[in-house]
Amino acid sequence: MAETVTLFAITPETRNPGIALDLDAIASVRVNRAAVDRRIASLAGRRTVKKAWQAAWLLKAVSCLDLTTLSGDDTPGRVRRLCAKARQPLRSELKDQLGITDLPLTVGAVCVYHDMVETAVTALEGSGIPVAAVSTGFPAGLSPFNLRLAEIEASVAAGAQEIDIVISRRHVLTEDWPALYEEVKAFRQACGPAHIKAILATGELGSLKKVGQASLVAMMAGADFIKTSTGMESVNATLPVSLTMVRAIRSYYEATGVRIGFKPAGGISTAKDALAYLILMKEELGRAWLDPHLFRFGASRLLADIERQLSHHATGRYARGDHNPLG
Numbered sequence: 601m602a603e604t605v606t607l608f609a610i611t612p613e614t615r616n617p618g619i620a621l622d623l624d625a626i627a628s629v630r631v632n633r634a635a636v637d638r639r640i641a642s643l644a645g646r647r648t649v650k651k652a653w654q655a656a657w658l659l660k661a662v663s664c665l666d667l668t669t670l671s672g673d674d675t676p677g678r679v680r681r682l683c684a685k686a687r688q689p690l691r692s693e694l695k696d697q698l699g700i701t702d703l704p705l706t707v708g709a710v711c712v713y714h715d716m717v718e719t720a721v722t723a724l725e726g727s728g729i730p731v732a733a734v735s736t737g738f739p740a741g742l743s744p745f746n747l748r749l750a751e752i753e754a755s756v757a758a759g760a761q762e763i764d765i766v767i768s769r770r771h772v773l774t775e776d777w778p779a780l781y782e783e784v785k786a787f788r789q790a791c792g793p794a795h796i797k798a799i800l801a802t803g804e805l806g807s808l809k810k811v812g813q814a815s816l817v818a819m820m821a822g823a824d825f826i827k828t829s830t831g832m833e834s835v836n837a838t839l840p841v842s843l844t845m846v847r848a849i850r851s852y853y854e855a856t857g858v859r860i861g862f863k864p865a866g867g868i869s870t871a872k873d874a875l876a877y878l879i880l881m882k883e884e885l886g887r888a889w890l891d892p893h894l895f896r897f898g899a900s901r902l903l904a905d906i907e908r909q910l911s912h913h914a915t916g917r918y919a920r921g922d923h924n925p926l927g
Contacts, residue, residue, distance in 0.1 A: 616858050620820070626816055631807075654909075663705060663708060664707075664892045664897055665707040666732055666865075667685065668712075668900045670900075674715075679719045680719065683710055683724050687724070706728070710731055714755045717760050721758065721760075732763070733755035733760040735748070735763050736787060737751070741768055752765065752787060753790050756792050761795065763795070764827060772800075775813075781820060784798055784821035784822065798827060800845075802841045803835030803841075811844045815845045819858075824860065824861060825861035828864045830865070831866035831900075837865055839877075847884065853885075859889070861889075862885075866898065868898075869899065870905045874897060874902060
């Protein structure tokens, strides 16, 4: 990649400035599927965490959650309940049992459709928890381009601090990298001060090579995060796809000094899943990425299972019920 920028990490105050589109770097992307599978298998076999260490990792997972509701039957009351859970993701009784009563623990963000942004912003006022809005014709990304830009601007005006955009998959499938670059760049500009999380919909891109290439293009265009999926494709987040994306992040960081965030989304519903992704991030990108400024889970059901596992750690038994975060 041709340009270098000053070394910094993405935080609430900083952004990915992007770089010029480098078609040579994109063309040079290679992904060995067998090697990817071996690496994933080695992580599962070598890295395990137990007892107190596992509880600590699960608490980290809670802090990296984008607690999400994206249903056609969402109501203001449902979103307010979700925001209350975001403020206090673990029950007071469970925090007492774990001995972490004074630990200031919240989730990373609350993710909603545009119509619920103002409700979420009001419900989270004073908490420091950002509201993320899905945008740009989510989940298909096929609405008119000017409407996609307007949707971003409206969500930012309503108070969203993060925008999860969806790319046009056809640009990847036809390898029209300039079109993808200009699209994400325009979305990034429309976001203004809000961070942009680019959803690649990896289950629809056809190959790991295209996943790696699309990841690079999105980062070059200024994406602050790259995200696997909308959660609504037939195939959503997987570890092989995630390894491909985090290695693209590592490549971009080595070339530019800019740390880009990663968000796996869709199908991540168990504490065991969460641990696998945290281990992947630690092994591939290092401790700096184990932070909600650089790593998020897109999930609606994950918190319930994390609570169950933490309850079992604290008491030796599973708590009654699933403790659905939507109440």
